[in-house]
Amino acid sequence: METHVALLPSAGMGHLMPFLRLASMLASRNCKVTLLTAQPAVSSAESNHLNSFFTAHPHIQRLDFHVLPIHPSNPHHDPFFLQFEAIIRSVHLLPPLLSSLSPPISALFLDIAAATCVDQLSDDPSLSISYYILSTTSARFFSLISHLPHLTLEDHSKYSNKKLQLPGLPPFSISNIPPPLFNPENLFTTQLISNSRAISKVKGIVSNTFRWFESETIEALNSGNTSITLPQFLPIGPFKPYEDDGKCCSLSWLDEQPTKSVVYVSFGSRTAMSKDQIKELGEGLLKTTQKFLWVLKSVKVDKVEETGLEELLGSSLLGRIKEKRQGMVVKEWVKQEDILAHPAIGGFFSHCGWNSVMEAAQRGMPMLAWTLNGDQRFNAEVVEKAGLGLWPKNWGWLGERLVKSEEIEEKIEDLMQDHKLRSMAQKVGEEAIQAWEIGGTSEKVLGQIIEMLTLKV
Structure with missing residues (x-):
């Protein structure tokens, strides 16, 4: 049977x-x-x-x-x-x-x-x-x-x-x-x-x-x-990953970027930051020397997602992002596994939700953990111990304090420029592959x- x-x-x-x-x-x-x-x-x-x-x-x-x-x-x-x-x-x-x-x-x-x-x-x-x-x-x-x-x-x-x-x-x-x-x-x-x-x-x-x-x-x-x-x-x-008929909205922009030059920024499908924190994050990204792909979310449930990018970021910040052509900001759902597999991605700035951690581990992708709620500090502990990423513990839980743009800039530069971290993350990816041989x-x-x-x- x-x-x-x-x-x-x-x-x-x-x-x-x-x-x-x-x-x-x-x-x-x-x-x-x-x-x-x-x-x-x-x-x-x-x-x-x-x-x-x-x-x-x-x-x-x-x-x-x-x-x-x-x-x-x-x-x-x-x-x-x-x-x-x-x-x-x-x-x-x-x-x-x-x-x-x-x-x-x-x-x-x-x-x-x-x-x-x-x-x-x-x-x-x-x-x-x-x-x-x-x-x-x-x-x-x-x-x-x-x-x-x-x-x-x-x-x-x-x-x-x-x-x-x-x-x-x-x-x-x-x-x-x-x-x-x-x-x-x-x-x-x-x-x-x-x-x-x-x-x-x-x-x-x-x-x-x-x-x-x-x-x-x-x-x-x-x-x-x-x-x-x-x-x-x-x-x-x-x-x-499973096969589906969905398409990723952001790969065409990524195709134009050099290998490992882009930091992917996403805090999951349920994390809604305050406008003040979103602006500090945007300023921090612009201060870095790195290119970025930022998936932005303002509400927990996407059925009521009505706020536009300009309202969230402010016309000045959004204008500078467009003018510098340093990064791309999207609000719609993206196929994260496709983005992480893209050769242009060199680091993942994440909330450390477990799906995100495993998708990064599978590809040996270095992570910067910003633990916001739920199980994420436990997950970040695993990431840090395995050598997959960095975890600034003093940033606290979501809303506990306003993490400033200078702090964000510093950690993103560490993520993208730390060769030892990249090598350790690659080892994690190799072990992940071996687990399925x-x-x-x-x-x-x-x-x-x-x-x-x-x-x-």
Whole structure:
């Protein structure tokens, strides 16, 4: 019988992209794949990517999952977190959908942001399947969130210069823990704790990382020496890009630039900076001797992205950017993996979202980390330790302070001119390639997963 698996991403491009890549990877290994798509999508980027993906992959089945609407008591709640909540509250609608699939599915891959769905699904007699979680963050940050139900972090909030030691795991710097986790009432915190409680019920944690890149943490997670029982941690990164019919808007400009002369500047699909910080960033880029491609975002959800470049940057700054012909600023979604693969790109100025980190690692691209929120300090710690990039820790979390143009200028010059960093980043890229060679660590683990899925049929 054909091995059939279903995948359920949650919300946001940072969660959707690894699921699309995993779907493509499983389909290429002769699995029949059904992708459940929570509807309505939060952002236009998600809707457009899904349409493009299914056009390019007609062999992957699409099954829309219409979630119940949630009316937030607080209108300022993050719309992506509200969608996580909507998926979890709609979990009772999943069994009939999953049971209707033919041939029957052997496994469901759930987003870590909706892992608590396993609690209800595993008790449903109509389903006899295995459950896997796809972790959309670093092994380093996963090792913290897996222990959250057993921690009282608010007790540590005053000791930011100290380390937090959990049994069997490398110690954490308390200053790297996202501030919301110190507030047990915060929606981000309550969702993470709820989802982490379900981890023990799944067969494995699939992760977009590779053994060499996070060897200490991965070995610790799989050692059996942690204070809680964890399922097998399965690193199969860096996830391979998938084919689609989308086009990148910025490559024509890049084609005209010298090799490794351009710094690519992007802070992800969900980061919205203040106008003051955007202007300092723009001034810093202009002060450098480097060319730049800057993807600018002013709101969290692109469906309400109405502010023009001139309003965001000011006519003076935008005019100088155009006049100097030193850089290009775009506001639309770009195919980041194509940009990072372009020979003109010589460095990546990033928020250190995990997808961005793995895309840079895959290409040996030096990074400058500006950690803004969420798991990004943990991710930057991995980047710095592996030799992939620089991390100015004193820049703080987003909005904590205004990072001035002179600081930005200095660090971009360091990023683009540090030959030792470039050499170390190249080593990371070589290790990432080796992980996917025949007999490589990630290639072998994916083979293990396929074997487990086949045995279930």
